[in-house]
Amino acid sequence: MERIPILQMGQFLLVTIQVDMHDQLALTLQDDLSERISATSARGVLIDISALDMVDSFIGRMIGTISGLSRIMDAETVVVGLQPAVAITLVELGLTLPGVSTALNVERGMKLLRERVGTQ
Amino acid sequence: MAALGQHTVQKIRSAEVQLVQEWIAALEATGATRNLKGDELRAETKEFLNLITSALEQGATAAVGTAQWEETRQFLERLSRNRAQLGQDSNQTALFIFSLKGPFFALLQNEYSDQPQVLAEQLLQASELFDALGLHTIRTFQASREAVIRRQQEELLELSTPVVKLWDGVLALPMIGTLDSQRTQVVMESLLQRIVDTGSEIAIIDITGVPTVDTLVAQHLLKTVTAIRLMGADCIISGVRPQIAQTIVHLGLDLQGVVTKANLADALALALRRLGVTVTKAQ
Secondary structure (H helix, E strand, O other), X not given: OOOOOEEEEOOEEEEEOOOOOOHHXXXXXXXXXXXXXXXXXXXXEEEXXXXXXXXXXXHHHHHHHHHHHHHHOOOEEEEEOOOHHHHHHHHHOOOOOOOOEEEOOHHHHHHHHHHHHHHO | XXXXXXXXXXXXXXXXHHHHHHHHHHHXXXXXXXXXXXXXXXXXXXXXXXXXXXXXHXXXXXXXXXXXXXXXXXHHHHHHHHHHHOOOOHHHHHHHHHOOHHHHHHHHHHHOOOOHXXXXXXXXXXXXXXXXXXXXXXXHHHHHHHHHHHHHHHHHHHHOOOOEEEEXXXXXXXXXXXXXXXXXXXXXXXXXXXXXXXXXXXXXXXXXXXXXXXXXXXXXXXXXXXXXXXXXXXXXXXOOOHHHHHHHHHHOOOOOOOEEEOOHHHHHHHHHHHHOOOOOOOO
């Protein structure tokens, strides 16, 4: 079964979504990620979706859920690389992703994560 | 439908030069020749007369939709397009055709002065033909005018949404004119694309040039701000005039924690502070 790789970088987890997300894949990612956070006691999760050019309401909700569940497990989530078209779609769908931190690119995302974790 | 008599058509052919001369005189008298070059007008009138004569020689009726009128129609379409581009109004364009009526009717009157019945018949036919041709011209004129307006609207849409770079990492979008859904869409797309291209962290939307803010405009603004935030950048709205601030409060609009500033300078100062840049006077 296809899976999205989750990479560990120090105290952070890195997820780069390179393929078209379908619902089952999103659910698997959610499960895998929560397992990995608990196994590695990661302090932050960085999700790069710059390769995604289409996001539906389900994937939008999934991003919110991942952010919520990692916060409960004491890890900050930053979503990076939203494409303009994706951002417009999410806004039109009424999904404003409250509580999800976003950054323009991976570099800025890592900086944001370090700041967040450092201040805690 | 009966056509103009072949005798009449032959008469037109033979009196061509005189007709054109009288026609141009009539055009000049009505003022329809403003902004037009004399040579061009002469060429146009000659060509048009030639076209209708040859169509009539083929036995064409006043139904200008038929194949016999094809070339004439194309000529008129070209003519009215040119006129629309020269900025002439529909009146002047229509006069081009209708001014031919006078000299033409005079010609008929001369020819058939001793046959009142034939004269009446031919006059009616000619009148119908000119009306049909004139209407066709107006229709094309209108269509080309509308095309001009559409193109200008599109250009306006493109021109009215320039995204400017104020500082390294600070973009500004001075909005001018009313915000509707279509414009918001264009603005949003161009701004978001520029944010990605330049990697800017702060975008300033200046609404000094937006005449009124109602619930719909506020909603459009909020959408744009939300999309910018989703991308991971931040947005400041500047140029909120006192009246607009009052309207927003009166309407009970919730700007959901969007930072607003009175003018662009304040917004830039805030953006620079966030970036950790200080601006000082040189000693």
